[in-house]
Amino acid sequence: MPTSLSLRLAESQDALCISGLATQVFLDTYAVDGMRADLAEEALSVYAPKQFQQRLADPHRTLLLAERNGHLLGFVEVAQNTRAPQAQLAQGLELVRLYVQRHAHRQGVGQALLHQVENLARAQQACCLWLTAWAENHPALAFYLAQGYDVVGTTAYEFGGNAYANQIFCKTW
């Protein structure tokens, strides 16, 4: 019988599983036309276990995990003191990434993780929770709109020598 979803703060020993899931979800989401060197490079460098160990040791970052039956289904990472693309976001908390494994989509995992970090942001007296999402990532855009986030502008994310249009989302309270 499946057990219910559980959420918990990530610890340093979780870096390996977070890295595995992040690599899987990143490539699944962004390598939609097939694999390219810049995507593979980004996945294997930015999402390496060592990088997550460093993020987990950073006092300005929080990572929350969603698990079921002892398996990781998704995680969310938020950070304070990041460079905000708009002045009014500077006192907010940034949602750096929210990744749910495809097999667990549309089961409320993303929403549960998002609610938890919204509570964390309020508890930290942040004025808002903000994030950027690739303008072609239509499932994510629909998800954040459904969760009550407003599009407050656009920005660009650069890697591999290319710039990708991103929408800036924000929920203020």
Ligand SMILES: CC(C)(COP(=O)(O)OP(=O)(O)OC[C@H]1O[C@@H](n2cnc3c(N)ncnc32)[C@H](O)[C@@H]1OP(=O)(O)O)[C@@H](O)C(=O)NCCC(=O)NCCS
């Ligand atoms: C975006 C993402 C986090 C959503 O996670 P999820 O666990 O599937 O979302 P939930 O089940 O909590 O969805 C809650 C509601 O959001 C909306 N929603 C979620 N996914 C949607 C989609 N693909 N299309 C339209 N609406 C969607 C729906 O209203 C949904 O409620 P419903 O299923 O009862 O209709 C997930 O698709 C994901 O990890 N994608 C890959 C990584 C990514 O793009 N992350 C975001 C950028 S950082």
